[in-house]
Amino acid sequence: MPSVLFSKIFCFIIFYSFSAGNQINLFQDKGYIKNNIWIWEDLYSSLAEGKTPKELDSLFFGLRQIYFDKNSSEALFTSAMESWQMKISEETGNNMILTGHAGKEKAELKLIRLDNKYKLQVKHLSTGMTFVPLPEKYNHKNGLAYFVNDTYLSGKYTSVEDTTMLIRFNTDGTVTGIPGYDKYSIPVMCPECPRNVNIIHFRNTEKKESTVFIWERDEGKIVLYKLIPETNDVWDNQRYKNSVAGEKFLELIRFPN
Structure with a gap:
């Protein structure tokens, strides 16, 4: 190939x-x-x-x-x-x-x-x-990252559980409306990416903290799940290879453009 x-x-x-x-x-x-x-x-x-x-x-x-x-x-x-x-x-x-x-x-x-x-x-x-x-x-x-963001996610959303919650994913990878996070990224073709789920990274740039979630499309909605890695060893590059979804974190409905 x-x-x-x-x-x-x-x-x-x-x-x-x-x-x-x-x-x-x-x-x-x-x-x-x-x-x-x-x-x-x-x-x-x-x-x-x-x-x-x-x-x-x-x-x-x-x-x-x-x-x-x-x-x-x-x-x-x-x-x-x-x-x-x-x-x-x-x-x-x-x-x-x-x-x-x-x-x-x-x-x-x-x-x-x-x-x-x-x-x-x-x-x-x-x-x-x-x-x-x-x-x-x-x-x-x-x-390319901006194009990926627009392809999969960028736009304005609200939460199914709390319709007063307004979330905006911007093309440049910034996010507003999710407490504790101000950046996001959707990795594609990366060495550490799982082969069985879609993942999204949320970051808090001030605290320099990052959390990985699983995302899926479900009848027009975007559903985020907590991610359960294969190992808890943060130095293991393979820890996300066969990850599974944990409990639901957010279920989002997109506003019409």
């Missing part, structure tokens, strides 16, 4: 820092791209089909997104497990070469423009991955 191949190839790539100065993004300057953020077409299609995070297991090792910085000649690549920057070193016609270094070894990638898509190729290898642009409102380094 191409995604597994890419995971193995990219494991030796480290963060690459490049002082851009006044340099420009070559593709952006020549009008080849209007959007800065592009995501793996398989992931985009799965989200568009309404698949939930637990159904994205087969996409786990995929390179998820490419972000082009408007003010430099760099591209930020994000996979399921890490992120790294590469310098745009060469551009000819519809091809772009990106380079980085891991010690003395040079890593080189090729981007090929295909109509409104990019096909990412590791040089000298025939396999590749295709990327599609996100809508302009997501032109941000965190654009």
Whole structure:
């Protein structure tokens, strides 16, 4: 599977820092791209089909997104497990070469423009991955996270148990109306994600505390359950692999847009 191949190839790539100065993004300057953020077409299609995070297991090792910085000649690549920057070193016609270094070894990638898509190729290898642009409102380094939030949750809700409770999940990952929490995130394709449930992280940024819940759709409602991990060892990266739902935390009804 191409995604597994890419995971193995990219494991030796480290963060690459490049002082851009006044340099420009070559593709952006020549009008080849209007959007800065592009995501793996398989992931985009799965989200568009309404698949939930637990159904994205087969996409786990995929390179998820490419972000082009408007003010430099760099591209930020994000996979399921890490992120790294590469310098745009060469551009000819519809091809772009990106380079980085891991010690003395040079890593080189090729981007090929295909109509409104990019096909990412590791040089000298025939396999590749295709990327599609996100809508302009997501032109941000965190654009994929914002897109995921809008796909699954963002909006205004009330509680089934207490209709005076007003909760708003914002695109940028902030939440209001849930006592004790001001941030949320919905992880997809992450190493520690369970394979059998959908999870959501709630955070209290002031206290630097985080709680993980299970979320499910139920006849137009969003139901949150307390999560029972496989182990209580907080240092165990596998503790959520086979999590189960505990007691119900909240049952939410969405307000019409």
